[in-house]
Amino acid sequence: MTLDKKAARTEALALRAKISPAEADAFAQRLARIGPELARAHGARAVSAFASIGDEIATGPLLAALHAAGFVVGLPITGKIGTPLSFRLWTPETRMVEGRMRIPEPPAEAAPVVPDVLFVPLAAFDRRGHRIGYGAGFYDRTLAALRAEKDVVAIGVAYAGQEVLFVPNDDHDEPLDMIVTEKDTILTADAA
Numbered sequence: 001m002t003l004d005k006k007a008a009r010t011e012a013l014a015l016r017a018k019i020s021p022a023e024a025d026a027f028a029q030r031l032a033r034i035g036p037e038l039a040r041a042h043g044a045r046a047v048s049a050f051a052s053i054g055d056e057i058a059t060g061p062l063l064a065a066l067h068a069a070g071f072v073v074g075l076p077i078t079g080k081i082g083t084p085l086s087f088r089l090w091t092p093e094t095r096m097v098e099g100r101m102r103i104p105e106p107p108a109e110a111a112p113v114v115p116d117v118l119f120v121p122l123a124a125f126d127r128r129g130h131r132i133g134y135g136a137g138f139y140d141r142t143l144a145a146l147r148a149e150k151d152v153v154a155i156g157v158a159y160a161g162q163e164v165l166f167v168p169n170d171d172h173d174e175p176l177d178m179i180v181t182e183k184d185t186i187l188t189a190d191a192a
Contacts, residue, residue, distance in 0.1 A: 005168060009132050012124035012162040017055050019159060024058060027182035031119075031157065032061035034180065036069035039117045042153045046072040048087050048115035051096065051104040056121055057157050067091060074113030076138075077105050084142040087113040117153045118143070120176060125156050129175035129188030130167035143174035153177045160184065 019027075039047045047066050052059045066073045067090075074087030078100045088110035099105035120139050124132040133139055139154075146152045156179040163181075179186045 005132050006135075008164055008167070009123040009135070012132070012158075012164070013055075015161045016123075016159055019055065023182065024055075027159065028058040028061045030182060031057060031059070031180060032065040034185065035062045035119065036065050036071065038155060038178070038180070038185070039066065039071055040069070042117050044071060044116035044153070046074060046113050046115045047117045047119070048074040048076060048113065049119040050121050051075055052121075053103055057159070059119070059157075062119065063090060064092060072113055074115050075106055076103075076142075078103060078138060081136060082141075084145040085138050087115055089113050115146070115152065116150075117155065118146075119180075120154050120156050122156050122158050122162070122176075124162050124164050124167065125158055125176065125179050126164055126167040127186060127189055128167070129156075129177065129179070130169045130173060131156055131176055132164075132167055137172070140172055140174045144172070147174070155180060 049059045049062050049066065063073055073090045075090045076085040077088055078085060088106035090106050094106050094110065096104040097107050122131040122133055143154055154176045156176040158179060158181055160181040160183045176188055178188060
């Protein structure tokens with residue numbers, strides 16, 4: 001894959017769009033199996049994931065598994081451009097509403113959550129833990145704000161084919177601690 005962020009994002013997302021339904025389901029089930037183990041291994045009480053949209057890895061099974069394992073589960077709330085995400089409580093009974101970016105999110109009356117472990121969506125990644133997101137910088141700002149307050153673990157979620165050799169990074173880019181793919185769990189070089 002190319003090193004230009006915009007081109008790498010486009011290429012990785014095109015690859016992700018070609019994943020078969022069977023492969024997508026198998027990965028969703030793998031993520032649901034190992035997600036609670038990873039959160040537990042990092043001493044998490046509260047865990048955030050994301051409400052998948054389009055051809056993102058389906059997170060419904062992960063959310064259900066985290067809840068069943070006794071974690072406080074939060075989903076991101078997208079605010080204004082240039083601000084970090086906030087998180088609200090999710091349970092299987094939560095009636096989701098359409099958020100600012102047309103992404104499902106818990107309603108305004110749901111309790112706030114401050115995650116210890118975050119499962120993070122992405123377009124492309126490298127083994128150093130650098131990611132290419134969707135271009136708005138929400139997760140970089142969020143991870144920076146959370147890391148200024150406490151230790152948090154950021155776990156990227158992607159297909160193995162979304163890996164690139166090198167993601168150019170800027171001072172404001174926040175690295176991932178690990179990445180889970182359908183094939184492997186990668187402890188990133190910068191986190192090791």
